[in-house]
Amino acid sequence: MTQYKTDFEWTRQQFDLPEGMIYLNGNSLGPMPRASVPAMTSFLNDEWRTELIKGWNTKDWFMQTNTLGDRIGRLIGAPAGSTVVSDTLSIKVFQAVAAGMAMVPDRKVILSDNGNFPTDLYMVEGLIKLKDAGYELRTPDPEDVMDHIIEDVGVVMLTEVDYRTGRRHDMKAIIDKAHALGAVVVWDLAHSAGAVPVDVGGCDVDFAVGCTYKYLNGGPGAPAFIHVAPRLLDTVEPFLSGWYGHEAPFAFDTAFRPMPGKIERMRIGTPSIASFALLSVALDIWDNVDMDELQTRSAELCALFISEIEARCPGLDLVTPREPRKRGSHVSFAFEHGYACMQALIADNVIGDFRAPNVMRFGITPLFVNEADIMGAVDKLEKILKEERWKNAQFQKRSLVT
Amino acid sequence: MTQYKTDFEWTRQQFDLPEGMIYLNGNSLGPMPRASVPAMTSFLNDEWRTELIKGWNTKDWFMQTNTLGDRIGRLIGAPAGSTVVSDTLSIKVFQAVAAGMAMVPDRKVILSDNGNFPTDLYMVEGLIKLKDAGYELRTPDPEDVMDHIIEDVGVVMLTEVDYRTGRRHDMKAIIDKAHALGAVVVWDLAHSAGAVPVDVGGCDVDFAVGCTYKYLNGGPGAPAFIHVAPRLLDTVEPFLSGWYGHEAPFAFDTAFRPMPGKIERMRIGTPSIASFALLSVALDIWDNVDMDELQTRSAELCALFISEIEARCPGLDLVTPREPRKRGSHVSFAFEHGYACMQALIADNVIGDFRAPNVMRFGITPLFVNEADIMGAVDKLEKILKEERWKNAQFQKRSLVT
Known part of the structure; x- marks a missing residue:
């Protein structure tokens, strides 16, 4: 053995x-x-009940998006400062693909596959409808994806591990071909994070998203995560631009200014801090793996x-x-x-x-x-x-x- | 007294x-x-730990978006079946305004005011940038809003109660004028729900959104809610169209079909069920008010x-x-x-x-x-x-x- x-x-x-x-x-x-019950009880009694509004300062609620993101980052090969936790995976898919589309404004094709998890396809369908500018979603069979990466493809959006069959895409090969042809790549790691070693840094992933309620054990409906390549953090458009991604969130300016050069800009609204308490103890286990x-x-x-x-x-x-x-x-x-x-x-x-x-x-x-x-x-x-x-x-x- | x-x-x-x-x-x-600690402990031990994946059926996790939504609905004058809980307020603002814009496709102006909570303005700013189709956000002083409701305005998006001054807009008067001129109205009730009686039904509100961590006591980052007028539920476009809003979410179809005629279509991704456990006991108090x-x-x-x-x-x-x-x-x-x-x-x-x-x-x-x-x-x-x-x-x- x-x-x-x-x-x-x-x-x-x-x-x-x-x-x-x-x-x-x-x-x-x-x-x-x-550890979930004691951790949650402590969060409730020692943080929310006791600190109330002050908890945003004294218990660092505001930056847990990032500290938790970095701990997930280790599991997927992402450098510190390139991953944040919040929202749902559906929202993060939307945000990543919308940002990717803006990086290649002349290309109107989003390539996925028909084995992708449906919500990823649904979110892109909604995005295309919202943009209303002639975009097209192509969904060949998973095994034909490589052949469909051609010059008119702007964004390749794939789930690395197929939710039904478990089949894993060749992330590196797909990224290399997509990048060579000028496309941006978004990876959904829902069935990868905590399942297999992933190396988003080594593969030069543009965007990666995933959830924390499957292999990562964050609880039902635990928050999602998004990773953006550090080379993109100066210019990436959040589009879902909420106060939590603002350069000065407590200045209450009326105009949005994304946090410059930092992954914080992909944060949107106020995340569930209770759900972070559960995710944190789940990651305590992962820290040892x-x-x-x-x-x-x-x-x-x-x-x-x-x-x-x-x-x-x-x-x-x-x-x-x-x-x-x-x-x-x-x-x-x-x-x-x-x-x-x-x-x-x-x-x-x-x-x-x-x-x-x-x-x-x-x-x-x-x-x-x-x-x-x-x-x-x-x-x-x-x-x-x-x-x-x-x-x-x-x-x-x-x-x-x- | x-x-x-x-x-x-x-x-x-x-x-x-x-x-x-x-x-x-x-x-x-x-x-x-x-009641938060015992309720959460019970959720963790008796639901997540014990039921695991079966909890989606046995504990009705899947429809808590709606049961909680209806309980909030009572506080804001919304009929049953027109309010769901999930996501963040920023996301719900985006979803409501995007849907509103699609209802008046020939009008390119979104009217708000410069006293609105900044994230509402930021989200619309991002939406306009994403649409990239000549939309404009107008933000006069709050007291001038009525005068700015004119024929070119497509969507009026306002927060009823000003987060700084506490000043309350005249919801009914604004809606009546907006509707008379063919505009759609989105109300942010962040500082209204649980603060004042609201009558979204009687005022014929098109969309209302709000959060549950302020007056409703759901905990830091507790989920948001959205109400859509029943008359719109057959046709409203969710745009943020995730699997949770699908007509048959467990059929895993590759094409999105919004839940017909029901508020479920505005649900997006998998919500935090732990955060629902906290919101539920908070609403137990509100049920008596x-x-x-x-x-x-x-x-x-x-x-x-x-x-x-x-x-x-x-x-x-x-x-x-x-x-x-x-x-x-x-x-x-x-x-x-x-x-x-x-x-x-x-x-x-x-x-x-x-x-x-x-x-x-x-x-x-x-x-x-x-x-x-x-x-x-x-x-x-x-x-x-x-x-x-x-x-x-x-x-x-x-x-x-x-």
Whole structure:
């Protein structure tokens, strides 16, 4: 067994999963760190209750966007001062793509792919409608993206790791080609940050955005982040230009002046400080994790999961790339009765999820998943399949969140 | 003394203000309800920790945007189903104005006033820059707004209660004139919601937005809300069109289809559910408050405050309208040495705030402020002025948040 400097037994102990549950959905909503309750109680009693308005000064609420951003920055290879936390991922996608479009004003094409997470496409659709100036969103199949990077493309907006299949784009190759042709690139790292090592600095990413409620364990609806290449910070237009991005936010000037040369300019409105308290303790765990080791550990667990499923669960077809470097940290199988089968598995306290039309998805998150979880999950799945339990009507009934 | 059905002693008891503090800043950041810690602990332990991803179904996280929105709706006269909570006020201003502009495509003027809260102006400035189609933002003095509502104005965007002076616009008169001339109106209720009775339904408001961390006591950076007139819900363009506003958010279609005829279409990305837990208990208090009585009580306390200040604090000039119906629920005085004087007052544990260039601002929030607070605050202020304590260098040094 591989020896790690990162103590994955310790990281597992930082979470308090419900007794008997095998949680393979940390790629969708991360579990709660044990430190969340004391941290939040302390925030409420010792900050909001006690300091009230003074907390903006005495507890440094105002700059937590940046201190938290820098801690995420380490996980994605971003230099200090180039990442801030706030808003939702949808908003950050909009902000990044709008800024990218303005950098190449003569080009009217935004290139994405049809496997991108829908909200990214929706936000660009809304942006194009708002601009009302002849822009076009192209969405070829993910494997054809490289061929679609041509001279008329202004902004390439992609999610690095496919939310269904786990397939990972070749970030460096795409950026190199896009830059060579004069395009700007926006990366959504929703399924990358905390899943795989990312090197936004080394790859010369223009913009990167992501969320903190999946692998980073910030809680449901935890804030998003945005990274902008330092070389762009003097000129990037925030467009969603709120007081939190102003050069002098407390001067109450009537004209907007973006914070010069700093990532602060991409901040918008007043962020939820309570949500920062939760994110901060979640990042306390991440501060102790080496991302390369995490990837090795993920590969180890994924290999076990895939081999066990393929040996014991006939009918399930792997849709995730077999090569570890070509995927994120979740593994998906196509199965005709995937929805009902996943409901049966959830009823058995193994939590994965389902993505239309037929994908059973499992997050293999080394911070708290180990070999025993993998074997336990496959044992139960094997049994469900043998008993054809997915035929049960109760498992076929659709609920809101699948 | 006026008899109220609303029990303002009970509402006061719902907060746990620091011993000895007189808090006259609930118009900037409301204090913490006593129920916040148990509610948040329950959310963390019984929802996030236990339910994990299933919480979206079992704890109805997905629709809290709407249930909380409707509870705020009661306070502003909005019918059920026309208000949702999410994002920041800056984002909601952008979304409302962008939607308004699209309703009057031939008009290129957005009218506001130069007393509006700066972030509202900044967001429109960014929107105009993004649209890049010859739009213009006009910002006359607040008292001249009515005269500036003319045929070329497409959207009138105003904050009802001025964040510095407390002066209240005549919402009904402005809307009537704007509508008569074919303009759309967006109201920012940041200093109105929970401060004064508002009747967005009766006034036929097109859009209203606001925040929940001031009078509503949702905590620092608590989420914003947006109300859209029901008559517009079939056609309003969200523009910031995220998955949370989609007709079938879990179908993961690649094309955006706004939720037909429903306020859900103005939702954008995944909101912070933790921040909803705090807002919910804060609204539990508001559920017991009659807004007309609140205004009467506010008028009573403001009258006492104004008369005591004017009798005992020479040099301070009232900048807030004397007539209760013409103001919100804060009172401001101009004073040459206002900044240092406010710092001295804060050092004495009376918390108000300062707004450039010379405004000392005091939130008179009947949920937890009473006559004893008013008298205690004026006693201390009188003493500071007599002793000219504002001359002390320590009080003249500027800090980040003023």
